[in-house]
Amino acid sequence: MRTALERLCGLCAPSGFEEPAAREAARLLEPLMDEVYTDRNGNVIGVRRCGREGAKRLLLDAHLDEIGLLVIGIEDGFLRFRTIGGVDPRMLPNREVTVLTDPPLYGVVACMPPHILKEEEQGKSIPISQLLVDVGMSQEQALRAVPVGTPMVFREGCAPLGEKLLCGKAMDDRACFVTLLRAAELLQDRDLDVDLYLMGSVAEEVPGSGAALAAYDIKPDFCVAVDVTHGRTPDAPKDRTFPLGSGAAIGTGPNMTRWMTRRLVEKAEEKKIPYRLEVMSGHSGTNGWGLQISREGVATAVVSLPLKYMHSPVETLCLEDMEHVAALLAAFVQGLGEEAAEA
Numbered sequence: 001m002r003t004a005l006e007r008l009c010g011l012c013a014p015s016g017f018e019e020p021a022a023r024e025a026a027r028l029l030e031p032l033m034d035e036v037y038t039d040r041n042g043n044v045i046g047v048r049r050c051g052r053e054g055a056k057r058l059l060l061d062a063h064l065d066e067i068g069l070l071v072i073g074i075e076d077g078f079l080r081f082r083t084i085g086g087v088d089p090r091m092l093p094n095r096e097v098t099v100l101t102d103p104p105l106y107g108v109v110a111c112m113p114p115h116i117l118k119e120e121e122q123g124k125s126i127p128i129s130q131l132l133v134d135v136g137m138s139q140e141q142a143l144r145a146v147p148v149g150t151p152m153v154f155r156e157g158c159a160p161l162g163e164k165l166l167c168g169k170a171m172d173d174r175a176c177f178v179t180l181l182r183a184a185e186l187l188q189d190r191d192l193d194v195d196l197y198l199m200g201s202v203a204e205e206v207p208g209s210g211a212a213l214a215a216y217d218i219k220p221d222f223c224v225a226v227d228v229t230h231g232r233t234p235d236a237p238k239d240r241t242f243p244l245g246s247g248a249a250i251g252t253g254p255n256m257t258r259w260m261t262r263r264l265v266e267k268a269e270e271k272k273i274p275y276r277l278e279v280m281s282g283h284s285g286t287n288g289w290g291l292q293i294s295r296e297g298v299a300t301a302v303v304s305l306p307l308k309y310m311h312s313p314v315e316t317l318c319l320e321d322m323e324h325v326a327a328l329l330a331a332f333v334q335g336l337g338e339e340a341a342e343a
Contacts, residue, residue: 001319004181005171005322006166008024009158010158013170014065014152015203015204016151017100021064021065021200022038025044029181029184032048032188034049041209041213043201043202043211044200045199046197055193058195060180060224062199062226064202067205068085068087069081069082069152074139074142075139076139077137077138079152081128085205085311086311087311089131091313093110098152098155099146101150105145107152108134110132153169156314158171161316169313171307171316172307177200182323182326192334199214211291215290216295220298221299223291226305229241229306230310232308241306246321247274247325248275248303248305248324248325250301250303253279253280253281255280255282263332264303268328268331271328273324273331303329305321
């Protein structure tokens with residue numbers, strides 16, 4: 001899992017530009033599935049057929065895209081930009097970025113030294129519209145090298161933090177795609193009674209269309225959206241965050257199919273897999289909603305992986321939690337066709 005995660009998170013693939021991550025995701029899926037394909041929207045889908053005529057279809061989804069920036073103009077050699085997805089302007093100044101030209105360029109988000117800031121400016125967040133990326137070029141050089149519409153992503157890769165944690169960019173949600181791979185690995189020698197679809201979806205950060213369009217084509221009977229949730233830090237509210245190492249977070253609320261939530265809890269308790277319940281009173285903020293309303297509706301659940309510092313270049317997770325999420329998904333898959341008929 002760690003090797004796969006490091007490979008995926010090291011790739012630059014913001015929403016709308018997911019091809020590098022999609023190619024690697026397909027390569028990782030191929031040894032585990034009967035068929036792997038990429039649909040017209042760029043979603044990567046692996047299929048393992050159970051061999052039963054008329055078998056129900058289960059879709060497990062995790063998105064491959066990451067947040068990023070988009071060049072909108074050039075001023076004195078500096079790049080003006082807008083955001084792709086939910087980028088927090090507070091942590092952009094001083095940040096290193098990769099500009100996805102061919103070949104890629106190194107850039108830094110320019111910032112004013114504290115020595116020359118006005119008193120009223122200190123401690124304030126700078127609006128995105130006032131930030132610029134420095135690529136060390138003149139106006140003429142930058143105009144030739146960086147077309148308007150070029151995406152940029154955080155430069156950081158993936159590195160260990162202590163003994164059990166990993167830290168880096170794009171853990172949201174490539175870490176969860178790796179848990180799908182691990183679940184498929186755990187199921188390799190097990191008989192299934194559903195056709196299993198594993199998907200690395202695109203465009204979740206903007207605007208969430210990838211998974212919904214794929215579900216319309218696949219026509220699944222059941223879906224599980226697998227995404228990250230907020231990990232606990234000393235300054236975070238305890239009722240909305242989960243300690244790293246506490247296991248999977250199982251979504252419960254009006255947008256989750258109740259029997260699927262119950263079954264996830266039962267499987268976690270039966271297999272002694274650590275878990276917490278995550279109350280989602282409305283939209284889960286995941287692909288779960290787009291999956292749920294596909295066609296005439298799909299029975300849908302949400303399983304989440306605790307992650308600190310979401311939507312930053314230093315997203316942090318626990319490898320043990322990834323193993324617990326994968327084990328829970330594998331347990332949920334087994335016997336689903338028979339047990340769902342009785343739900």
